[in-house]
Amino acid sequence: MTGMDGMRHIRVRTWAAAAVVAAVGLTAACGAENKGTSGSVMVPRSGQGIGAGGVPSGTPFKPTLCGPEATAAAVNPLPGPNDQVAPGGTLDKIRKRGFLIAGIDLNTELFGYDPQHDNNPQGFDVDIARAMARAIFGSDGHIQFRVVTLGDPKTGEYAQLHAGNVDLVVQTTTITCARMQSPTPLSFSNPYYTAELKLLMPLGDDGKPQSASLAGLKGVKTADGSQVKVCATLNSTSAAEILRVLGKAGTFTAANALDCLADLQQGLVGAIYTDDALLRGMESQDPHVKMTTAPAEEEQPYGIVTNHPASGTNDLTPFVNTALANLIQDTGPNGWRSLFANDLGSQPKSLPQIPQHYPLGS
Numbered sequence: 001m002t003g004m005d006g007m008r009h010i011r012v013r014t015w016a017a018a019a020v021v022a023a024v025g026l027t028a029a030c031g032a033e034n035k036g037t038s039g040s041v042m043v044p045r046s047g048q049g050i051g052a053g054g055v056p057s058g059t060p061f062k063p064t065l066c067g068p069e070a071t072a073a074a075v076n077p078l079p080g081p082n083d084q085v086a087p088g089g090t091l092d093k094i095r096k097r098g099f100l101i102a103g104i105d106l107n108t109e110l111f112g113y114d115p116q117h118d119n120n121p122q123g124f125d126v127d128i129a130r131a132m133a134r135a136i137f138g139s140d141g142h143i144q145f146r147v148v149t150l151g152d153p154k155t156g157e158y159a160q161l162h163a164g165n166v167d168l169v170v171q172t173t174t175i176t177c178a179r180m181q182s183p184t185p186l187s188f189s190n191p192y193y194t195a196e197l198k199l200l201m202p203l204g205d206d207g208k209p210q211s212a213s214l215a216g217l218k219g220v221k222t223a224d225g226s227q228v229k230v231c232a233t234l235n236s237t238s239a240a241e242i243l244r245v246l247g248k249a250g251t252f253t254a255a256n257a258l259d260c261l262a263d264l265q266q267g268l269v270g271a272i273y274t275d276d277a278l279l280r281g282m283e284s285q286d287p288h289v290k291m292t293t294a295p296a297e298e299e300q301p302y303g304i305v306t307n308h309p310a311s312g313t314n315d316l317t318p319f320v321n322t323a324l325a326n327l328i329q330d331t332g333p334n335g336w337r338s339l340f341a342n343d344l345g346s347q348p349k350s351l352p353q354i355p356q357h358y359p360l361g362s
Helices: 090-097 124-137 157-162 177-181 237-246 257-265 276-285 316-329 336-344
Strands: 100-104 143-147 186-202 230-233 251-254 271-275 289-291 299-307
Touching: 090 100, 090 124, 090 316, 100 124, 100 157, 124 143, 124 316, 124 336, 157 186, 157 299, 177 186, 186 237, 186 257, 186 276, 186 316, 230 237, 230 257, 237 251, 237 271, 251 257, 257 271, 257 276, 271 276, 276 289, 299 316, 316 336
Parallel strands: 100 143, 230 251, 230 271
Antiparallel strands: 186 271, 186 289, 186 299
């Protein structure tokens, strides 16, 4: 059919086999790898805490505009592995434990995934987490990973950080004013990566990427006459944007990004709308899908998430920000540029920038 916005014929096809990432085993130890030694990976039980209404319920609120000051916490100079830190603080607890516990995702190709299904996580987010552990302890091998589910009341960032199950989360999480100001607030570092919101669709009839934008899908119908659906991760900023532009009829949410890819392959949705960082991984897994040629619609700055305790102070937050700034300026083999190139397969066009205003969120 012919859609709006100059879009080619929408191809909603079912592949012979959907790409599915197998879950890793519970608490199995990771072995050594060429990017450093990691600890064990803790994975939530199947189906735990996943479902509609995944954000903890609370009093509705309207976020207010926020900028660089919201993520500006830093410490100078950065304490070394043998320097004194505040007794009883988060850094002190991590040191006494002997390893950092980092929350990650294992369903985001190139950023957080387990390509060999051997409990050996890899990706850009994973290596950023390892760099934070290296800054705390001065060497590799002092880290354990736990799988965290975006916005979920039981396995999400807030729940895991607030319960002390993880020390920080590196999981392609967009810094938004809403996430920092909500009744269940999160603390963020400055950006470590800047993504852009894009649309992923099957290739057109001519074998080339389609040209649709999200707004261009409004009013486009499937074969049964219903509004074409667009998939995004539950409770994500992209899901909120789909709802705003296409309404409920065009919004389809999944527990994680790879579920969206499977839904697209099975013809349950006509497109996926999310950060280009995630879509790049999907393109590497399936040659039949590509990001559309429509311009990117909004930048999505990713930040390292740390706990926002009731006291409002957490000595890990400023430490992470300073360690991240050092990592970005490091031009060596363990620096930000090298991690980007090794994990994402291309040289960065620019260093992460702190925006004048962060996305408002909802």
